[in-house]
Amino acid sequence: MTGKRPILVLQLQRMGDLVLTFPLLLWLGRRFPGHPLWVAAEEQFSKQLIPISPPATYLSWSSLQGMLQQQYELVINLSHRPEAAALAGRVQAEEVVGPVEKDGATYVRGHFQLYRASLVHNNRHNRFHWADMNALDVIPLAEVAATRFSGPRHMGTQNHSVGLFVGASQPEKRPDPAFFAQLADALVKRDLRPMFFGGPDDRQLAAEARKLSRSKPPNLAGKFDLPGLVKAGQGLAQFITPDTGPMHLMSWTGVKTLDLSMGPVNPRETAPHTPGHAVLQTSLSCVGCWECAAGLGYACRERFQPGRTAMLAERLMEAPTPAAFGTTNALDGIRFRGVRLFATDRDRDGLHCLAPLSGRPPAPARELMSLFWHAAFGAHFGLWTQDRLVTARKQLAEAFPKLDRALLRHLRTMLRELAGHAAHRSSQQPLPQAFWSSRPPCTRPLAGYIQMYVENENASRESLTHAAALVESVLSAWVS
Template identity: 35%
Template sequence: MKPILIIQLQRMGDMILTYPLFLWLQKAYPNHPICFFGEEHICKQVKDFFPGAIFFSWTTLAKVLHTDFFFSLNLSHRKEAARLNYLVRAEQKYGYVENRDGHLYIKGKWQLYRASLVQNNTFNAFHWADLNALDVISLDTIKNHKWSFLTNSLSFPLKLGLFLGASEESKYPNSIFWEELITFFLNKNRKPFLLGGLKEKKLANSLIEKFGLPKSMDFTGKFNLVEFAKSISFFDLFITPDTGPMHIATFMGKQVLNISMGNVSPWDTGPYLPGNMVIRRYTDCFPCWECNFNYECKNNFSARFVCKLFENEGNFEDKEYRLYFVSRKNGLFYLKSKFMYKNDIVREFWFLVFGTLLGLWNEEYQINKILRRISIYDEDIINLLLAQARYCLNEIKVIFKNKEINTNFWKKFDIYFRPLSSYFILEWQNNNFSMSCLKRSIYFLERFIAWLKSV
């Protein structure tokens, strides 16, 4: 049988995040070998996590171009990945692909949806692990996959792995945070072990010296990826701001507490499996694609709240911090919190809307329920969405008549409507303003307006 090709030219964490897709492909296409194309240094490190998979890189490009694939799925946004997706021989192609004229297109409605999240992920609730798969894997396959479910509990584990850093300074706590957390654990007779790469070594040395810890508790800079994965089983709980190590720990079945800060969204890339948790300092601008407020979510991020979580076994929350529990909704990843706020309900609304509009499910009854809840919080949001949808419906006819559009058109709309306006502009361009695309957009908007009017 023809093999399947997954193109992933992004970072290490992005490659690791394809692990659920790999498992689902094995189940859905059991007779098709699964191949990955990635950067060579990443492929060498991750290949042991994907038993039976075939890995290609630029050094073996010729072999890829002479192979007939069942389908190719490009999960990268880099131009060379789109070019490669054009060049490979595949019966079906998904993701970014270049055409013979050098123009970029996106194949697959869920890959198109993910592209619409660029600078626009405030109300996204679809995890990237699910978005990786939804164009080629059925919802039933995802829903029925048997994972090891953990319990949402923080009942004082004995051995804790603390991963000190992340890819960017804005995405991990300062030294004061780690000092407060280590002090707390030591006072409770727990053992905090320090992990990280070479760039975390200096911080680890200072912490070891400050607390008089044995050097054997400092694992920074000592492990390659495979060794790190093997070491995970030693810990009872893994605490990390870095999503790469977090994904490894998650898929190894280890419970994770993700310290989330900076311009990352746990809805997009949080720990995938139920039973894991995310803690975030709440700000009005969360979540964001890029920071415009001097990383307010990182500033003054205190370990005291994390300590209170352990003292209350995860049953504590206040207005300044938000604790999310990884769960499932309609078979897909979903973050739940003990306290629901206005934007959480709006996010759930868009989750149900896009799942319905893109054919995953038919949840009109649930959509109507969510809209009624939104109207209780703020009826103006309903009126705003209705006005924006009607305005968009009027604009469509002019846009399709001229067959051109300003790429910032979607930003003309209020943030509450931008999930749909951002998706629309990409779909229109992607389909060259075809008549079938026009009819589909009008149908979407008419359904959308009908839901709003029913409240």
């Protein structure tokens, strides 16, 4: 032991969430050299992922008493489970970040952790990736930006093996077995060798896909534990998968991954975190939702076509990285009607981003609005200066002057309402739910964050004053 107090990370969510914690573990090891790094996670996942994890000691929930007896330099709770918040509220630590239970109530500590909590059913304009948000309360942006992640391995044109992962945590996040059957047959026609993968619960899905296919690819669903899946993945030229835990596992271990982003997922938040992977997404305006609000039964899934996906997979295998498409004609012959292709990348600040490669670009109004709020929250949290917000607002005004005026009007209304709550309130009452839910989409990101912030501060007058100051700082973009 070094004598330095340990750092404890609580991550009691699913396997994919644990893999998305790995970048944080890397940054913590560099930021706090010599401090033991402990991770409390679901044992069914952590035991199997230790070989590919950054250096850390994994603890099971059964060691709760030992965790409570230790003094920590830092505790980061990345779990929304109540038992994690209860533990975070009881430990002895210099600093605690994330949900914490105190006196029977749960509070969220850390700007980015509170911001993430405000994204529930309210993430339309978010551009921060989960893995980056895990870290930004404790790791300076400069240290995040200095990290260079390796891209996926390019296996050349001799390896024709393609893994198809058929499962996902929710049915609406994955194609149906008929899609995978047709995709496998289309890959075989291109002289590729598909094989079905899946977890123990996906055996029936994979069996149905194989039964529906003419080519009868091998069915490996349920055959591997997580270390075995990682080992099998190293022999694949490509892994095609919906947004699921194995997607994060394969991309982290360097397997070239094609993310079929469908259903209630936002690839800006949960696409592969490392650069050089591909994301295929529908061009419907509602993409990136929390849940389907249009009553369409996730019509986005119907936009994915097996034949076109097979053609794209073949071109991806030929190119060293998806970004190489920008300098070659690799996309010639692929019609991107109804879908868009992105590459995972890093933006000028070193944060995760999606670089468009082909297909109809995202709606410009939505893009500019999301850039505006990205700039606003980044400035508020100290990642960059207010000048970034001013620039984003001017770009919005030049392209969509009516939307710019509407945004200004609604922000002024929000400011008046906050002033009214502060002036006429006789007791500490949280803002009504309608404060954020009834807002137009253009102001809902700020209203949702303010709602969470005021509630997190027990609706004190000081919190309302601070919330009003935040609205005023956003409004200053119109007078700069």
